[in-house]
Amino acid sequence: MAASPRGHAVVVGAGVVGLASADALARDGWRVTLLDAALGPGRDGASFGNAGMIVPSHVVPLAQPGVFGRSLHWLLDPESPFYVAPRADLELLRWGWRFWRSATPAHVARTLPRLHALHQAGAAAHVALAGRLALPAPERRGLVMLCATEAGWREARHEAEVAARAGVAAQVLDAAEVAACYPGVDVRAVGGVHYPDDGHRSPGALMRAWQEHLPEGATIRWGARAVAWRRRGAEVAAVALENGAEVAGDAFVLAGGHATPELARALGLRLPIQSGRGYSVTLTDPPQRPTVPAILVEGRVAMTPLPEGVRFGGTMEIAPADRPVDPRRVRGIAKAAARTFPAFEADALAALPVWSGARPVSPDGLPYVGRLRRAPNVAVAAGHGMMGFSLGPVTGELIADLFADRTPRVPLEGLEPERFAGA
Numbered sequence: 188m189a190a191s192p193r194g195h196a197v198v199v200g201a202g203v204v205g206l207a208s209a210d211a212l213a214r215d216g217w218r219v220t221l222l223d224a225a226l227g228p229g230r231d232g233a234s235f236g237n238a239g240m241i242v243p244s245h246v247v248p249l250a251q252p253g254v255f256g257r258s259l260h261w262l263l264d265p266e267s268p269f270y271v272a273p274r275a276d277l278e279l280l281r282w283g284w285r286f287w288r289s290a291t292p293a294h295v296a297r298t299l300p301r302l303h304a305l306h307q308a309g310a311a312a313h314v315a316l317a318g319r320l321a322l323p324a325p326e327r328r329g330l331v332m333l334c335a336t337e338a339g340w341r342e343a344r345h346e347a348e349v350a351a352r353a354g355v356a357a358q359v360l361d362a363a364e365v366a367a368c369y370p371g372v373d374v375r376a377v378g379g380v381h382y383p384d385d386g387h388r389s390p391g392a393l394m395r396a397w398q399e400h401l402p403e404g405a406t407i408r409w410g411a412r413a414v415a416w417r418r419r420g421a422e423v424a425a426v427a428l429e430n431g432a433e434v435a436g437d438a439f440v441l442a443g444g445h446a447t448p449e450l451a452r453a454l455g456l457r458l459p460i461q462s463g464r465g466y467s468v469t470l471t472d473p474p475q476r477p478t479v480p481a482i483l484v485e486g487r488v489a490m491t492p493l494p495e496g497v498r499f500g501g502t503m504e505i506a507p508a509d510r511p512v513d514p515r516r517v518r519g520i521a522k523a524a525a526r527t528f529p530a531f532e533a534d535a536l537a538a539l540p541v542w543s544g545a546r547p548v549s550p551d552g553l554p555y556v557g558r559l560r561r562a563p564n565v566a567v568a569a570g571h572g573m574m575g576f577s578l579g580p581v582t583g584e585l586i587a588d589l590f591a592d593r594t595p596r597v598p599l600e601g602l603e604p605e606r607f608a609g610a
């Protein structure tokens with residue numbers, strides 16, 4: 188094989204973040220090997236059946252004042268959008284403690300401009316990616332936060348005011364204005380908020396096209412589970428696979444989604460990430476066709492009109508990724524959908540095949556993007572939580588910037604993978 192100008196980069200994980208990293212590194216002159224534990228392409232990792240929303244509006248982190256009051260009553264309702272599987276797990280306790288410490292006005296104020304900058308670059312990176320893959324650009328019809336209650340509407344308006352501080356455009360809608368967004372569709376809402384700059388596209392279609400059209404110099408190896416590292420002084424020389432083989436490299440990227448902490452631990456790094464499981468169902472023959480994506484505020488359910496059908500997704504179960512699907516939570520999603528869009532029947536939605544995926548959730552609502560002080564030729568790209576589809580493409584560009592020693596196109600302050608080490 189011809190030597191590449193920069194060397195050999197090994198990326199662990201072929202979800203949206205790993206694909207993006209492999210793509211950007213290969214365009215930057217690296218020979219890239221992308222390793223994934225899955226046995227073949229198009230497998231249903233978190234990056235495939237998600238809601239497909241590209242959300243520059245999402246600048247307020249999950250950890251925010253008031254989040255505990257809202258979550259506590261959800262914990263007792265089996266159909267609610269939030270659940271923590273009780274278990275004696277020190278990492279879960281540590282994560283919960285850091286989440287709690289982050290739910291402050293000062294943290295929100297610090298995080299707003301960081302997420303805003305990331306999302307602006309993230310939306311642009313999606314457009315550029317579509318161009319490279321010869322796909323249409325993402326749909327840009329915005330996102331409506333749909334509120335079934337006055338309390339939900341108040342909450343949505345407050346969040347819009349906070350987001351406006353970071354420069355996010357938002358328009359408050361009354362019930363008549365909401366109805367005007369959905370001509371020919373029955374929609375029950377007391378009001379809403381429209382974020383005009385959000386976009387969407389089919390995540391599965393994008394992922395499959397991307398896997399098939401990686402730039403020259405990048406190859407994917409399926410069935411390749413990374414389990415350990417071989418060190419060479421301060422740096423890493425190779426990653427060891429479950430089957431005993433080794434893949435040597437000059438640079439390494441850890442992009443294993445919710446499973447990233449396992450490999451980080453092998454480098455002596457505790458990386459707080461919990462698996463935040465969610466579900467989606469897709470109605471391929473919907474009774475009505477809404478055209479603008481929505482989030483149903485009270486039920487925390489996303490609705491996205493996709494070429495393959497109308498998708499409803501939701502639920503955040505802080506639980507091991509391999510837990511079986513909980514039908515009560517699918518029912519909660521279906522009921523919330525039918526409450527707002529009565530032409531969609533809850534029973535029909537709850538009977539659809541269920542897709543599930545595990546979000547990699549950090550406690551402070553910011554992803555981990557950066558090189559490690561303890562192993563400078565290793566970078567982490569993980570922990571994007573509810574925003575990984577939106578921020579995947581730009582994360583890849585940032586990883587390429589880091590390994591080229593260029594100033595990253597978005598400031599990475601606050602995203603350091605070792606920010607909780609020792610805390």
Ligand SMILES: Cc1cc2nc3c(=O)[nH]c(=O)nc-3n(C[C@H](O)[C@H](O)[C@H](O)COP(=O)(O)OP(=O)(O)OC[C@H]3O[C@@H](n4cnc5c(N)ncnc54)[C@H](O)[C@@H]3O)c2cc1C
Binds near residue numbers: 238242572573
């Ligand atoms: C219901 C739902 C709806 C969502 N909607 C949206 C949305 O609308 N917009 C948005 O921006 N985000 C959304 N998300 C979040 C988004 O899906 C995730 O943040 C994103 O997919 C995470 O991507 P990733 O590449 O980090 O992880 P993954 O997609 O999980 O990929 C990680 C890959 O690493 C591999 N791997 C792990 N460990 C190893 C190992 N040791 N060796 C080799 N390979 C390994 C896995 O096989 C996997 O393929 C949603 C998520 C859910 C669940």
